[in-house]
Amino acid sequence: MTSKPKIIVLDDDPTGSQTVHSCLLLTQWDVDTLRLGLQDESPIFFILTNTRALTPQQATDVTREVCHNLQQAIEAEQITDFLVVSRSDSTLRGHYPVETNVIAEEVGPFDAHFLVPAFFEGGRITRDSIHYLIVDGTPTPVHQTEFAKDSVFGYHHSYLPDYVEEKTQGNIPASQVERFLLADIRQGCLERLLQLSNNQCGVVDGEKQEDLNQFAADILNAASQGKRFLFRSAASILTALAALPPQPIAAEDMSEYVREGKPGAVIVGSHVKKTTEQLQCLLQEPGVVGIEVDVVHLLEDSQAQREALLDETLNRVHHVHAAGKTPVVYTSRQELQFPDIATRLKFGSAVSALLMDIVRGLPADIGFLISKGGITSNDVLSTGLALTSARLLGQILAGCSMVRTPADHPQFANLPVVLFPGNVGDAEGLATVYRRLSQTAG
Incomplete structure (x- = not known):
C-alpha cells in the first residue's frame, strides 16, 4: 500500500x-x-x-x-x-x-x-x-x-x-x-x-x-x-x-465516445427551475424532438393507463430515432402537491419506474444517453441499464460526469452516458452537452 x-x-x-x-x-x-x-x-x-x-x-x-x-x-x-x-x-x-x-x-x-x-x-x-x-x-x-x-x-x-x-x-x-x-x-x-x-x-x-x-x-x-x-x-x-491529473479526453472532444456518430436520447426527470430553463433551451436545438410524459396520469395508480403511457412514449421515441433525430423525453413540469412526504416519495418512485421502462425500451443503437436529474441518473445506471459498476470517463461540462457502460453490456455496449444533476450549469448547459455530443451525429 x-x-x-x-x-x-x-x-x-x-x-x-x-x-x-x-x-x-x-x-x-x-x-x-x-x-x-x-x-x-x-x-x-x-x-x-x-x-x-x-x-x-x-x-x-x-x-x-x-x-x-x-x-x-x-x-x-x-x-x-x-x-x-x-x-x-x-x-x-x-x-x-x-x-x-x-x-x-x-x-x-x-x-x-x-x-x-x-x-x-x-x-x-x-x-x-x-x-x-x-x-x-x-x-x-x-x-x-x-x-x-x-x-x-x-x-x-x-x-x-x-x-x-x-x-x-x-x-x-x-x-x-x-x-x-x-x-x-x-x-x-x-x-x-x-x-x-x-x-x-x-x-x-x-x-x-x-x-x-x-x-x-x-x-x-x-x-x-x-x-x-x-x-x-x-x-x-x-x-x-x-489530486488526479487532467482527464484523458477534453470535455469539448467527448463526441469521440459517441457510438458510430449516431444521434442519442435525453431523459429529463428533475423538475427544479434550472432544469426547466435548460430543457427549454435544449428544445430549441436543431435535431431534437421533445416528448412530454404527462405524469399526472400516474396519480390514478392505474396499470392500464401506465402501460398506455409507456407504449405511446416509446412509439414516439422510436419514430424520432428512425428519422435520425434525438428524442428528449421529459416529465410534465407542473409542481404537484401531496398530503405528506411518504406520498410524495412514492409518486417520485412511480415516475422513476416509468422513466426506467422508457430507458430499457430505447433503440439499441443510440449513440449516447443524457440523463438529467440526480435521482434519475442513479436509476438510469442501476435500474435502467442494470449496471454493477461503470467507469467514469470525466466531465463533459463542469459538474456533469460522463460514464461508459461495459463492453459486454447485453443491450447498450460501450454507451456513453452523461449524468447531469438537476441544479448544475447555466441555462444553456443541457444544450451545450447535446451540441458537444452531436458534433459527429448525422
Missing part, C-alpha cells in the same frame, strides 16, 4: 463524481463488488447509495448495509489507510446526520467529521462558515433559496454551526462546532487537525479550489500520522483529496 489513503465515497445520488475521472462508480455493494473498488488503481471510488431518494429509515438501513459490507471488504483487502466521504448535496439537502452517524458506528471511530459543502463548479462557496449560492453573480445565503424550502430536507440556517445544531436537534450545539475559516486554511491547520478527537464536528470554508487543495493536503498529512476523518461534503473536496 502507498501512504496515500483510499478515498471511499458513499454518494447519496450519482452526481458526486462530478469533479473527478477514471474511477469506478459502484451501483451495488456486496462485499465482492466493494473489493473491486478497493483494488482499483484509482485513489478514489464511489458507492452510489441513492439515499437522497429514500426515507430516513431506508437511508439508515442502506448506509448500515453498505458499511457492514465495506468493513468486511476492507479487512479482506487488509486496507488500513482510508478516508470515508458521505457525499451529498451542495445546497445542504440530504440525510444529515443520519448517514454520518451510521458510518461512524459501523466503520469508525473517527477523530472528526467535517462539513465541506463548497462546490465551485456549481457556484457554491462557504465564507465565515456561511454557505452561499452564487445567483446571477450575487452570493445568496443558501437558506434564502428554493433548496432550503425542500419539502423533505428543508432547513433554516446558512451559518453552518447553526445548521448542524438544527439538523442534530441540539445534540451538537453550534458553540461546539470547530470552524475552519479561510484565514485558518490558507495559513495551514495541520496542528489543529492533529488535536481533534472523539468525532468532533468541523465546518470548512472554501472560496476557490486552492482553499480546499490546501485543506486536503493538511488532512492527508494528519491521516498519514494516524488521524481518522469522515466527511460530509459536496464534490469539490473530492477533487482536492484525489
Whole structure:
C-alpha cells in the first residue's frame, strides 16, 4: 500500500463524481463488488447509495448495509489507510446526520467529521462558515433559496454551526462546532487537525479550489500520522483529496465516445427551475424532438393507463430515432402537491419506474444517453441499464460526469452516458452537452 489513503465515497445520488475521472462508480455493494473498488488503481471510488431518494429509515438501513459490507471488504483487502466521504448535496439537502452517524458506528471511530459543502463548479462557496449560492453573480445565503424550502430536507440556517445544531436537534450545539475559516486554511491547520478527537464536528470554508487543495493536503498529512476523518461534503473536496491529473479526453472532444456518430436520447426527470430553463433551451436545438410524459396520469395508480403511457412514449421515441433525430423525453413540469412526504416519495418512485421502462425500451443503437436529474441518473445506471459498476470517463461540462457502460453490456455496449444533476450549469448547459455530443451525429 502507498501512504496515500483510499478515498471511499458513499454518494447519496450519482452526481458526486462530478469533479473527478477514471474511477469506478459502484451501483451495488456486496462485499465482492466493494473489493473491486478497493483494488482499483484509482485513489478514489464511489458507492452510489441513492439515499437522497429514500426515507430516513431506508437511508439508515442502506448506509448500515453498505458499511457492514465495506468493513468486511476492507479487512479482506487488509486496507488500513482510508478516508470515508458521505457525499451529498451542495445546497445542504440530504440525510444529515443520519448517514454520518451510521458510518461512524459501523466503520469508525473517527477523530472528526467535517462539513465541506463548497462546490465551485456549481457556484457554491462557504465564507465565515456561511454557505452561499452564487445567483446571477450575487452570493445568496443558501437558506434564502428554493433548496432550503425542500419539502423533505428543508432547513433554516446558512451559518453552518447553526445548521448542524438544527439538523442534530441540539445534540451538537453550534458553540461546539470547530470552524475552519479561510484565514485558518490558507495559513495551514495541520496542528489543529492533529488535536481533534472523539468525532468532533468541523465546518470548512472554501472560496476557490486552492482553499480546499490546501485543506486536503493538511488532512492527508494528519491521516498519514494516524488521524481518522469522515466527511460530509459536496464534490469539490473530492477533487482536492484525489489530486488526479487532467482527464484523458477534453470535455469539448467527448463526441469521440459517441457510438458510430449516431444521434442519442435525453431523459429529463428533475423538475427544479434550472432544469426547466435548460430543457427549454435544449428544445430549441436543431435535431431534437421533445416528448412530454404527462405524469399526472400516474396519480390514478392505474396499470392500464401506465402501460398506455409507456407504449405511446416509446412509439414516439422510436419514430424520432428512425428519422435520425434525438428524442428528449421529459416529465410534465407542473409542481404537484401531496398530503405528506411518504406520498410524495412514492409518486417520485412511480415516475422513476416509468422513466426506467422508457430507458430499457430505447433503440439499441443510440449513440449516447443524457440523463438529467440526480435521482434519475442513479436509476438510469442501476435500474435502467442494470449496471454493477461503470467507469467514469470525466466531465463533459463542469459538474456533469460522463460514464461508459461495459463492453459486454447485453443491450447498450460501450454507451456513453452523461449524468447531469438537476441544479448544475447555466441555462444553456443541457444544450451545450447535446451540441458537444452531436458534433459527429448525422
